[in-house]
Amino acid sequence: DAGVIxxxxxxxxxxxxxxxxxxxxxxxxxxxxWYRQTMMRGLELLIYFxxxxxxxxxxxxxxxxxxxxxxxxxxxxxxxxxxxxxxAVYFCASSPLRGSTDTQYFGPGTRLTVL
Amino acid sequence: xxxxxxxxxxxxxxxxxTVAFNCTYSNSASQSFFWYRQDCRKEPKLLMSVYSSxxxxxxxxxxxxxxxxxxxxxxxxxxxxxxATYLCVVNSGYSTLTFxxxxxxxxxx
Numbered sequence: 199d200a201g202v203i204x205x206x207x208x209x210x211x212x213x214x215x216x217x218x219x220x221x222x223x224x225x226x227x228x229x230x231x232w233y234r235q236t237m238m239r240g241l242e243l244l245i246y247f248x249x250x251x252x253x254x255x256x257x258x259x260x261x262x263x264x265x266x267x268x269x270x271x272x273x274x275x276x277x278x279x280x281x282x283x284x285x286a287v288y289f290c291a292s293s294p295l296r297g298s299t300d301t302q303y304f305g306p307g308t309r310l311t312v313l
Numbered sequence: 314x315x316x317x318x319x320x321x322x323x324x325x326x327x328x329x330x331t332v333a334f335n336c337t338y339s340n341s342a343s344q345s346f347f348w349y350r351q352d353c354r355k356e357p358k359l360l361m362s363v364y365s366s367x368x369x370x371x372x373x374x375x376x377x378x379x380x381x382x383x384x385x386x387x388x389x390x391x392x393x394x395x396x397a398t399y400l401c402v403v404n405s406g407y408s409t410l411t412f413x414x415x416x417x418x419x420x421x422x
Contacts, residue, residue, distance in 0.1 A: 229408060240414035241357070241400070254409065289356055293408075302410060304356035 200224075202305035204290050210311045216278040219308045221290030222271055229293040231302060232265055232275050236286045247273065280312045316340060317413035319401050325419045330391045334416045336384040336401030345404035346377055348386050351415065352397045360386075360399070391420045 203222040211217055223230045231246040245255040250267045258265070262281070267273040277284055287309050291302040319336045326332045338346075346363035361368065363375040363384055374387040384401055401413040 231409075241412040243409055243411075246409060248408065301359050304358065306356055 202290055202292050202303055204288075204305035204308050206308060207306060208309045208311075210313065211280055212313050213281055214279045215312075216276065217280045217284075217310060217312075219275040219277075219288050219290075219310070221273045221275070221305060223273070223290070223292030224294075224303055225271065227292035227294050227303070229302075230267060230273050231291040231293070232273070233289040233291065233304075234286045235289060235307075241289070244275070277310075280310075282312045285310055285312050316405075316411045317401055317403050319413040319416045321414060321416060323417040323419050325421065326391050327421055328391055328393060330420075331387065331389045332391055332418060333388075334386045334399055334401075334418075336386075336413055336416075338382050338384070338401075338403045338411075340403065340405050340411075341382060343382075343403045343405050346375075346384050347402040347404075347410070348373075348375060348384075349400040349402050349412070350397045351400055357400055357412070388418075391418075393420050393422065396420045 202224055205220045228249050232244040233241050234244055235241045244257045245265045246253055247267045263277055265275045287307045289304050289307045291304045293302045317338050324332055348360040349357040350360040351357040361370050361375055363377045365377050367376045372389045376385045396419050398415040398417045400415045403411045
């Protein structure tokens, strides 16, 4: 299995621009998670999906952030408009059926820099 | 109070040393506990689960003290390849995990 795939791996953009991050979970995994990691705050859960349905988005910092999962093999996290404080590493993770949701498999991350 | 607290380190140890990391969590209803490892500029990966009776995986031993809400990880015979950040992770009964900020370990020759 290829593991969780994220793109792009690096993104540099200017303040005010729209940013779209992409994730392909491991085939057969029912759960998908989006995290953000910074030195100051560590790894924070933004939102997670179960069977393509958003379950908890309480970690999404504000309305500028949105996430979708149109099908079982694809999810996006969009920031519009982006701000310098959004600079971070964004990880996508997936997990199999609920009995083992505790084991999350992370993608390599997208390193976002907003100038 | 933060949900999961760890000493950020770094812990600098020579090869062959034994090193221990500790972690405390605030939610007494927490049900599952883990240690993840994160190499520099890489993604976190599951190192091991932590069971109430304590468990061992090779050179790694994890302990849980529910009464004190405390988790530990012991690494024996440290290798250079053990250099990484170790994240204490708690599942609080739903499908989500709460991560500590991690403890950095540096093993030197």
